Amino acid sequence: MPKHQIRETFSRAMSDMYKKEVPLYGELLDIVRDINREHLEAHPDLEEEVGSLDRVSEERHGAIRLGKPEELATMSRLFGVMGMVPVGYYDLSVANLPVHSTAFRPVEEDELAKNPFRVFTSLLRTDLLDDETRQQAIDSLADREIFTPGAIELININERQGGLTADQADAFIREALETFRWHSEARVPLDQYEKFLKSSGLVADIASFKGPHINHLTPRVLDIQKLHRRMQDMGIETIPEVQGPPSGWPILLQQTSFRALVEKTHFPDDKGGYVEGRHRARFGEIEQRHTALKPEGMAIYDRLIAKAKQYGNDLKKEGEEVYRKEYPGMLAELFEKEFPAKTNDELRRQDLGYFVYEKTKKGQQHPEAIQAEQNGQSNHQLMETLIRKGLVKATPVTYEDFLPVSAAGIFKSNLDEKSGLIESGEASDRALLEEALGDTVADYHDLYRRQEEQSIRSIL
Ligand code: OOG
Ligand code: NI
Structure with missing residues (x-):
């Protein structure tokens, strides 16, 4: 079975599973599809860039958080079955989060066009935890096995055979899904969970459970402002501001998210039974994707977002209401003044985008x-x-990747306040992540550049 077909079937199966686990996700999918249909009807020329309604409606990314290096290594092989490879290094320690991340996704243009399913994958950095939490996390994860024996066997077969047959692919999808499912039975007793929580919501989410439950699935919407308004009309409480660039600039990636649900959790007691507790892990997110920026454009973007964060912190001091109201206007004003291009034509003429x-x-x-x-x-x-x-x-080439500042915002808005980082010493450690992966992560600028250069070569 072609890898893109396994990827698409898996992504759809994951979406069906998440609909059952987080019903609000399913409701939002219908709204996203309505908005996308309206948008494509109003802008038929857009189809060439983003694809048909069916194609756009199949597009989504997910996110997981892993606890051990060997989990990341096997996860990489699992995504390999579906033609997804690690792209990008995201250092979240700059946002005081004890993880670093990469995204598994297809890289070839035609593969992306068939199905661009991506999974943002984080790995716990125990080196950034205090001694006690580090030891407890390591102990708790030591004998955790997040893959079924069936999944491992099929990953091995895939590598031996160079692919899977249709029957094997079906079995693979069934087995692989088990890893991403929500397991309501925790691996640690309630008091250990609470200790983790005190140190960091992220550590509690990673180290207390049987598997790396998928923590959100994000559909792609073609008009995020419209969606944001509709969500508010429905009474869904979103994060205060859309993360990323201001609306009106066709660059990179805009995202909004909302806290989805508190889940009933069973923590083992010492008598072979369970005590009930709750865990907040999963949420919803929607995104709008735009043009990928070249390093020069990205540098301006990063500088402006850092500036906006500073202004934003001042606004927050005046209260959440003020922040919610003022942030979007402030951000737009900043970009109006300092971002040199506001349309795709301008981005191209100034050589800021791909x-x-x-x-x-x-x-x-x-x-x-x-x-x-x-x-x-x-x-x-x-x-x-x-x-x-x-x-x-x-x-324009669509941005297929993620934004560390937005990612940090997404992480934080869905975790309890404590971030759990004790040292910010050895911050960025790409080599550590690559060692765990057993592979290098691709540089997304290389991929976008290659795509642009190939198109020019074929004209010449
Ligand atoms: C991942 C957050 C990052 C995004 O869209 O930026 C992410 C997480 O919370 O595990 O998914
Ligand atoms: Ni996300």
Whole structure:
């Protein structure tokens, strides 16, 4: 079975499972589809960029948090069955969270077009915990086994055979899903859970349970402001501000999330029974994806977001109400003043975003006109000239990855306050994550750049 088909079936099975576990997710899916249908009807030209309604409605990302390096190594092999590889290094210790992360996703253009399912995957950094919590977390996770024997066997078969048959793929999806399911029985007694919680909500979520339950699944919406309003009309309490760039700038990624539910949890007691408690782990998130930025554009974006965070902290001092009301306007004003491009055309002309280029009909009919322009100017200048002459057209490349600052905001808005980081010493440690993975993480700029360059080469 083709990998993209396993990926799509798995992603759909995960979505069906999450609908049952978190009913609000299912309700929102219907609303997202309505908004997307309305949006595509109003902007039919958008289909070329984002795909059909069915294709967009199949798009989602999820997130999990792992406890041990060997869990990450096996997880990487599991995602490999579906053609998903680790892309990007996200250091969350800068936001005082004791994890670092990568995202598993397909990388080839045609694979992304078929199904771009991504999973943001974090690994606990015990090196950043205080001695007592570190030891308790290590002890609690020591003999945890998050994969079923069936899943392991099929991962091995996949590697031996170079793929799975249809029957094997069905079995694989069934077995793999077990790892992502919510297990209401905790692995640790209530008092240990509470100790973890006191140190960090994140440690409690990672170290107390049988598996890395999927903590959210995020559909892609084409108009996040509209969705945000609808959610509020429905009485769903969202995070105060949409994370990411302000609305109106077609860049990167905007996300909103809401606390989904408190789950009844059974903690083992010392008499072979259980005591009941509760855990807050899973939430909902919706996102809108835009154009991927080149490092130059990303640097401006990062600088402005850091500035906005500072202003935002001042606003928060005046109360949550003030913050909710004032933040979006403040952010938009900041970008209006300091972000040099507000449309895809401007992003492209200033070479701040990634684009793929192709010949127009006229360009196909007049290869000599294209040839005539090839006189030593840079590829970027050349493409601008060819676009002006109607020989080439450009399509923005969608940002397929994540934003560490937004990710930190998402993490924090759904955890109890304590973040659990004691040392910020050895902060970013990509090598540590790669060692756990047994693989290197791809640099997403390399991937976007390659895509742009290939499109230019094929014109030349
Ligand atoms: C992951 C948060 C990051 C996103 O969309 O930025 C994320 C987590 O809470 O485990 O999913
Ligand atoms: Ni997310």
